Amino acid sequence: MRTISAEKVTEVVRRLCINANCHLPQDVKDRIESFHDAEKWPQAKEILERIMENYQMADEGDRPICQDTGLACVFVKIGQEVHVEGNLAEAIHEGVRQGYTDGYLRKSVVRDPLDRVNTGDNTPAMIYYDIVPGDKLEITVAPKGAGSENMSQIRMLKPSDGLQGVKDFILWAVENAGPNPCPPIVVGVGVGGTFDKAAFLAKKALTRDLNEHNPDPFWADLEKEMLEKINELGIGPQGLGGLTTALAVNIEQMPTHIAALPVAININCHVARHEKEVL
């Protein structure tokens, strides 16, 4: 058994919240820059330039890239051999509380979806646990803005809808979102499982490095094909027209019921934040 203290978890989560919000991951920057080079539509190219200027400014001044510093989505992979001394969930919430306060990040959480009173410290975090073999503790913080989250979709397709149904649904979701989620976007897709598992897969897909494809060649090809198709829509940066509607499509799939074909689409914006640390 390896022991990790709750204080250590808090310290790491605090740091991840601040870093994720102020520094865009390199894979996202690389994508934006290569689309900027490929983009020929003047208005679109100029917007991508501003976006690049913005994340450079955020880098240099340790400022939030975007004012919507999001719900703190925290993915925790706990090795079976790890013993956390103290309350793990509370340690994570405390890390979020400290990170969002000390880092001058926006407090964007309401305590109840209908009475809508702000909790004042961006807690609770949205925590996703995964128990895995080993003695490591891996924590990923992915702050998620509502502009793109609100454009996400889920649908229980019929098995007979098949591959074409999945493709049509993805394109429909991107078309329906239009300029709202601050394109260029990253499209996370979850296919299979149950209603809720599909949604989780879609969210998890957004934390995958943009340069990595699905390990299964069939699904990797579908990712490439859908990226091309989305970028033929012409929505473009900020929805004003252009090539660069999406930076990447990440798909995750899993087994499902003989009668089911759940598909979830979680849309992320170009401020595709995720920061990981392994303890």
Add this chain to the structure above:
Amino acid sequence: MPISITTPLTREKVRNLKSGDSCLISGVIYTARDAAHKRLCELVAQGKELPLDVKDSIIYFVGPTPARPGEAIGSAGPTTSYRMDAYSPILIAEGQTGMIGKGKRSPEVIAAMKEHGAVYFGAIGGCGALLSNCIKKAEVIAYDDLGAEAIRRLEVENFPVIVIIDSEGNNLYETGRAAYLAQNK
């Protein structure tokens, strides 16, 4: 060349702005998003006085991050505008002439813009660090309890926006994309 706009944004200035124009706004603008809009519209319904003078005003849909010591404001980019669609026609009828946000607007908002003379500007979503540089002063003038959602009076200099929908209802989200697609056939 971008068009320079100085507030107040009179109806006459609004009529000269065309969908697709790049503009730089200087002067005073106000922030408000979901919760503040709801309260403002409740006051209008009750015939009570509003905490800001909406006549010829520009409202920026934004909830900034907290300012660090010595700075006017934190990151301050636009939020998605459709959530204000239920409220904007009421404020436009009260004299508001400009909105800054991002994303689509409803037919009701566009109808109110045409009827009364108002314009919808887009700022680049996800560029909050960059845009905050154009905000020189920020002061909460109402609804402090709402935190990031409080109404702020901002003094801005050369704040960059694009006219998305003009007072005739021309919409750059439709024409910009169509022009790109036509050229890329």
